[in-house]
Structures are given as structure tokens and as C-alpha cells.
Amino acid sequence: MGTNRTSLQAGYTRLVCCTGWNYTMNFLRHIRKFSLPLTVSHRLLISSAASASKQLERDCWSCLKRISCQTFFCECGKVQSFSPSWNYFDYFGFTKPTMRIDLNELSRMKRKLQMAFHPDKFARSTKEEREIATTVSTQINDAFTVLSNPITRAEYILTLNGNPCSSEDVAITDTAFLTDVLEANEHVDELAEMVKTEECKQTLERVLAALYAIVMTRWGREMDQLTRFIDAANWEAAHQAISRLRYYERLKKRLQDLRPDFATRGIRTPFNGRGVDCDSSLG
Structure with missing residues (x-):
């Protein structure tokens, strides 16, 4: 015994x-x-x-x-x-x-x-x-x-630590960041027009893959920074990082919303029907 x-x-x-x-x-x-x-x-x-x-x-x-x-x-x-x-x-x-x-x-x-x-x-x-x-x-x-969802997850962690997030973005003064976001949105606009034309399938696939890769890379960079701020309990910086990440979340959604248009052209997208990156398991 x-x-x-x-x-x-x-x-x-x-x-x-x-x-x-x-x-x-x-x-x-x-x-x-x-x-x-x-x-x-x-x-x-x-x-x-x-x-x-x-x-x-x-x-x-x-x-x-x-x-x-x-x-x-x-x-x-x-x-x-x-x-x-x-x-x-x-x-x-x-x-x-x-x-x-x-x-x-x-x-x-x-x-x-x-x-x-x-x-x-x-x-x-x-x-x-x-x-x-x-x-x-x-x-x-x-x-x-x-x-x-990484954004609501971050917001929840901040709330647990007595630092609830506002639904409104914190003002961002980083002009380089804002310029990158503006240019990316313009590229999404161009892609949305291209898919409605007779642009060749291979060109659309190449442009979509390249643009989505850029957005996901920048999203990942912002996500890593947000994670570091939360690990360090730097709540003020985390609020700012959440706002930055939201910009790229909106960009991701804009691209994902184009999925039906690409599907009608028989073009495979780098995200599935739920809008999730096909190669990503970590959020």
C-alpha cells in the first residue's frame, strides 16, 4: 500500500x-x-x-x-x-x-x-x-x-487587469504606419476592381497572394508587439498596439470579403471560408 x-x-x-x-x-x-x-x-x-x-x-x-x-x-x-x-x-x-x-x-x-x-x-x-x-x-x-479572436482576447486580458479597452481606436500619430495602411487599402481597392474585369486568372492569383502575404506579415508584426506589451504588463502600450492591430484586422477582412468574387473566377484564396489563414494555427 x-x-x-x-x-x-x-x-x-x-x-x-x-x-x-x-x-x-x-x-x-x-x-x-x-x-x-x-x-x-x-x-x-x-x-x-x-x-x-x-x-x-x-x-x-x-x-x-x-x-x-x-x-x-x-x-x-x-x-x-x-x-x-x-x-x-x-x-x-x-x-x-x-x-x-x-x-x-x-x-x-x-x-x-x-x-x-x-x-x-x-x-x-x-x-x-x-x-x-x-x-x-x-x-x-x-x-x-x-x-x-486575438483582438477580443487582448481586450479581455486588459479588462481582467483593470484596464478595459474602448471600442474606439486610440489616436495613432505614427505617420509611417498610417502611410503603410493607406497604401495597403489602395491596393485592396485596385484588386477589387481587377477581379471584376477580364484580368487573367494567374495575374489575380499572384496579386492576391502577394498582397495577403504583406498584410499578414504586418499583422504578425503588430501581434508580436501586442503580445510583448501584455507579457510586460505595459497596459498603456497594449492599448496603442490593439488599435494598430485593428487596422490590419480590417485589411484582412476586406481581402476576405472578396472571396466570393474570386470563387466565381475559380481562384483559390489563401484563407478558408471562415476567413482564417489556411496556414495559421496560432492566433
């Missing part, structure tokens, strides 16, 4: 590094088999994914047993709501708010959570469970919408 206790405690320590909620549930089922008590120190390990201000434990709404806030189903079998002290990053298992998110992984985690909390799974459950499932499903969708 001593060997089992040691190995299980080691496994419990590794648990806090995992991001998926199913890891927690599987491990809790495992330790119940060996009747390993959860000491105070073990419970505190679970909080590594949350800040010191976050709630660590709560009562199950049904049986009133104390459970970890990272446990979505109590041992009594009842589904639990997300902890009220959690933010959107906590929903998906991130240890802290971050701009560095793999969008493919975020989508995968969203699907796992949706499967666990889909209201249809609780159609024959109690009213309380149906309400929890509906509420959590909405929270998952709202969180994914915010975190999957």
Missing part, C-alpha cells in the same frame, strides 16, 4: 499540469479505488491553474460535499457549474491569461467541453442539472468567441 500511495501522490502532482478536465475525473476515480485521502496540501496543488484569489473548493449543490472547483461532476453524479471565480482562460484549462493560444487546440478543448455539457445529455435529468448544462454551454461558446 505504501508503494501505491507514493505513486498515486506523484501522479496527483502531475495532474495539475494537465489542462483537460477529464484528467482530473479519471485520476479521482483511480484514487478512490485505493482510498487515498486528499490532504490539504494535495487540494492546494489543484489551485496551480488559478490565482491566489480564485476559489479552490465549493459545495456540491446537490449533496453538499466539498469538491474541487476543477471537478465538473461530483461523486454523487451531479453536474456542476463553472466556478464563479473562473475567467474564460480557466474554462479551457489555461494556467493564466495569455495571448499565445493554439487555435486548433482551443477548438479541440471546446468540443470536449461541449460534449460533456451538451444540454441534450441532460434531457432526462433534474431541472437544476438542465439549467446548469445550458448555462455552462453558453459560457463555453462565449469564452471561445472571445479567446479565438
